[in-house]
Amino acid sequence: MKSPVGLNVVGVVVGATLFYTYIGQLVPQKELRPPAVIAISADMTPAQLAVIGGKIANDKGMCLTCHTVGAPPGPRRFPDLAGVADRAKTRIAGVDQREYFAMSLCQPDAFVVSGFVKGMPTINKAPIGLTDQELHAVIAWLESQGGQPTITLADPLPRCGAAS
Amino acid sequence: MNRRAIGLALIAAVLALGAVVRVWTALNDRAYRSPIASSEHLPVPRDRGLAEIKQAEEAAAAAKPYEAPAYRTFPFAPSRVAVWIAAQLHLMFAAFVLAVPMFALIIEFIGYMTGDKRYDRLAYEFTKLLSTSFSFTASFGGLLTFLLIMLYPAFMNYLMSVFSPTFLPYALLFFCEAGFLYSYYYGWGKFHPLVHLGLGLGINVVGTAIMVIANAWASFMMTPQGVAPSGALIDLYAAFDNYSWMPINIHRFIGNIAFGGSIAAAYAAWKFLHATSDEERAHYDWMGYIGNFVAIAAFLPLPFAGYYLAKEIYAYNQALGIMMMGGAFSWLFIIQAVLIGNLFLAANYYLWLGMGRIDGVQAYQKYVKYLLGAIAVCFAVWATPHSLVATAGEIRNMGGTVHPILGYLGVMSAKNTAVNVLILTTYVSFLFYRRTGKQPTVSWARTGHVAQFLIFAVATSIVIFYGIYGYFVEAAVRISFSVPQVGTVLVAMAAMTVIDVFLMRGSAALGETRWGSVPASSQYCLIFIAVTFTWLMGLMGYVRSGLRSHWHVYGIMADTSVDAFTPTLGYATQIISVCVLLFFSLIAFVFWLASLHDKPDWGGAPSAPDAHAHEPKKVAAVT
Numbered sequence A: 001m002k003s004p005v006g007l008n009v010v011g012v013v014v015g016a017t018l019f020y021t022y023i024g025q026l027v028p029q030k031e032l033r034p035p036a037v038i039a040i041s042a043d044m045t046p047a048q049l050a051v052i053g054g055k056i057a058n059d060k061g062m063c064l065t066c067h068t069v070g071a072p073p074g075p076r077r078f079p080d081l082a083g084v085a086d087r088a089k090t091r092i093a094g095v096d097q098r099e100y101f102a103m104s105l106c107q108p109d110a111f112v113v114s115g116f117v118k119g120m121p122t123i124n125k126a127p128i129g130l131t132d133q134e135l136h137a138v139i140a141w142l143e144s145q146g147g148q149p150t151i152t153l154a155d156p157l158p159r160c161g162a163a164s
Numbered sequence B: 001m002n003r004r005a006i007g008l009a010l011i012a013a014v015l016a017l018g019a020v021v022r023v024w025t026a027l028n029d030r031a032y033r034s035p036i037a038s039s040e041h042l043p044v045p046r047d048r049g050l051a052e053i054k055q056a057e058e059a060a061a062a063a064k065p066y067e068a069p070a071y072r073t074f075p076f077a078p079s080r081v082a083v084w085i086a087a088q089l090h091l092m093f094a095a096f097v098l099a100v101p102m103f104a105l106i107i108e109f110i111g112y113m114t115g116d117k118r119y120d121r122l123a124y125e126f127t128k129l130l131s132t133s134f135s136f137t138a139s140f141g142g143l144l145t146f147l148l149i150m151l152y153p154a155f156m157n158y159l160m161s162v163f164s165p166t167f168l169p170y171a172l173l174f175f176c177e178a179g180f181l182y183s184y185y186y187g188w189g190k191f192h193p194l195v196h197l198g199l200g201l202g203i204n205v206v207g208t209a210i211m212v213i214a215n216a217w218a219s220f221m222m223t224p225q226g227v228a229p230s231g232a233l234i235d236l237y238a239a240f241d242n243y244s245w246m247p248i249n250i251h252r253f254i255g256n257i258a259f260g261g262s263i264a265a266a267y268a269a270w271k272f273l274h275a276t277s278d279e280e281r282a283h284y285d286w287m288g289y290i291g292n293f294v295a296i297a298a299f300l301p302l303p304f305a306g307y308y309l310a311k312e313i314y315a316y317n318q319a320l321g322i323m324m325m326g327g328a329f330s331w332l333f334i335i336q337a338v339l340i341g342n343l344f345l346a347a348n349y350y351l352w353l354g355m356g357r358i359d360g361v362q363a364y365q366k367y368v369k370y371l372l373g374a375i376a377v378c379f380a381v382w383a384t385p386h387s388l389v390a391t392a393g394e395i396r397n398m399g400g401t402v403h404p405i406l407g408y409l410g411v412m413s414a415k416n417t418a419v420n421v422l423i424l425t426t427y428v429s430f431l432f433y434r435r436t437g438k439q440p441t442v443s444w445a446r447t448g449h450v451a452q453f454l455i456f457a458v459a460t461s462i463v464i465f466y467g468i469y470g471y472f473v474e475a476a477v478r479i480s481f482s483v484p485q486v487g488t489v490l491v492a493m494a495a496m497t498v499i500d501v502f503l504m505r506g507s508a509a510l511g512e513t514r515w516g517s518v519p520a521s522s523q524y525c526l527i528f529i530a531v532t533f534t535w536l537m538g539l540m541g542y543v544r545s546g547l548r549s550h551w552h553v554y555g556i557m558a559d560t561s562v563d564a565f566t567p568t569l570g571y572a573t574q575i576i577s578v579c580v581l582l583f584f585s586l587i588a589f590v591f592w593l594a595s596l597h598d599k600p601d602w603g604g605a606p607s608a609p610d611a612h613a614h615e616p617k618k619v620a621a622v623t
Helices: A005-026 A046-058 A084-090 A097-106 A132-143 B003-028 B045-063 B079-114 B117-127 B130-151 B153-186 B193-222 B236-240 B245-273 B278-299 B302-316 B318-325 B332-355 B368-382 B392-398 B406-410 B412-435 B445-472 B475-480 B482-503 B520-546 B569-596
Strands: B551-553
Touching (some): A005 B245, A005 B332, A005 B520, A005 B569, A046 A132, A097 A132, B079 B117, B079 B130, B079 B153, B079 B193, B079 B245, B079 B278, B079 B520, B130 B569, B153 B193, B153 B236, B193 B236, B193 B245, B193 B520, B193 B551, B245 B278, B245 B302, B278 B520, B302 B318, B302 B482, B332 B368, B332 B412, B332 B520, B332 B569, B412 B445, B412 B482, B475 B482, B520 B569
16 A cells, blocks of 8 residues: 555654664763862872872863873874973973973963974863862873872962962 | 432532531631630731731841842753754754745746746745744744743843844844845735845845854854953954854855755655646656755855864864864764765765656766765765774774774765765766756867866865875874865866856757656655755754853853753754754644645635736746
């Protein structure tokens, strides 16, 4: 028996819609929540700060949205952060490791690594807007990438303006 | 039992019930009464206590400070979902209402220039769909505004503080749009053709102006400019002309035409499937073809407008761009690839079926299998994700989520190449369709064919070359390759079209085009294309809005409501499907209303002599 046209049309509309909905269920399901507030206390050691800094880098700081850590060699859009603690010591003459990290986070356009283009957001401004304590934690984490973290919350952060 | 006894029993039952109620009331009346016997009502301590409580409540109410709420809750669903559905339906109807007058005007203009009444009738047929759709657009716009004011008052207050100077022009333009649209529709055949065309131009100019104003609000939310970090307005023009405003204007302008064309084609398909005469079938087959042609012609440059939008988003904020293409939303683009792949497949399938209505189709039918092969390969490349959804064992075997071979197809170099070849292939399908049943008569016909083939071959080679070369250069260089790829495809299509126009001028007809002789599956194909376009529109609307994550205005005003999270793609696709089904339910109503126009008057009475005098005369569409 020939099916009525109206029913066929409804079948095409609903069938196609259900098919696309089904495709939507097949891909990985991830829910993005606003960044969690992580408590940072003044008596934390650099190692403890580095652990928290790693979490911030992966969440509120959005560092790992663009950067990789220990990715295989090859063309990439942003510098890989593995071993960055060593490179930061000698990247700019007269700028020590901590100042280099602070400059990279708070004044990202002041120096761009050769082979890459501008694009790093200012981390202590909106929309990322890391606080002074969070900046310390992220720097501790960066120091731990190929080195030993030494920073504490009592240390001043050059180049981070009012946030330091 | 006689009636008297029943009556007495009823009276007894009522009296007994009354007695029970009275006793119950007396037993429950526990209010304290003063022990002094008096006819006056004397306040007891309880009355005084109650009065004091009431007084205190009144005093508290009078002293209550006003606190503007940041959010309110929608009663039946999450507030965001309510706004999402209202906004999406508003956008879908708005896109349709903005797009249809564009091609209705062009078709009417062709009719005016050629004197062919078929075009006039076709333009009128498209315009018939507009009046109800315009009402739906305005109704959903009103609903959206009220929902936003009700559910997100603080956000709306902020948006008004920035854009209030644009609201009055926007409202006034709506009046103008209504004036032009209804004059255009009801004035069909009543004015001099040029005056009528002027009214059509008015709808388009005003409609576009409405769109660009609304786009400024939406794009500001994603890439705000012209405001201080605190959100205070510094420069209204900069807020209006923000990074993503112009790309969104262009993207929506083209996208609306593609969407409107597909919906109009679906209407024609619906009418074709219900047609009772060959004349009707011929007319609606032709109308469906034109609607689909408009949709696909606008669809081909749409990816390029998408690149421009993405480029500006990256330029505004790299993290935003990375999140879109490589982060949380990257899988959304695999769903998009499935949708666009289906659109290309369906569009080509429709063209191949359409060749059957023309005599002399055999010359080109043999190439269809190669075109299908190219489309299938490109579709597969485009839909290949960079990292695969795999089990723990599979990931272990692959050494990660990136497949050692297929992983190469998951990057932009491969995808850009695939989409450009898809566009070229679809264009060739169209070229074959256009040539079917015709024999060029110009002396340089062979040279022309060779030139067209060479252009196609060179363009494809350039696109593939850049696609492969992209694997060997830095990302900053690779990104720029999309420009020569896109440019090559556009230039090739333009060059082949120009050659074809001159090549086929004065060509000999090998046979007749039998409009209306296509199989019914071609019409269901048109409806499928319309559903896919609508779903795609919903999906891309979601990514544009969802990209802001937990911000109302990115980096300026945070969303602190309970809905301040980005839902899973699975959930998002369910909401998109709800929007699509609601839209098609409503557009079916629009189609039905438009069809009433052609039905005989109630009671079978003949129509008033001049009731449809403004309609263009029906002319057989068979050529």
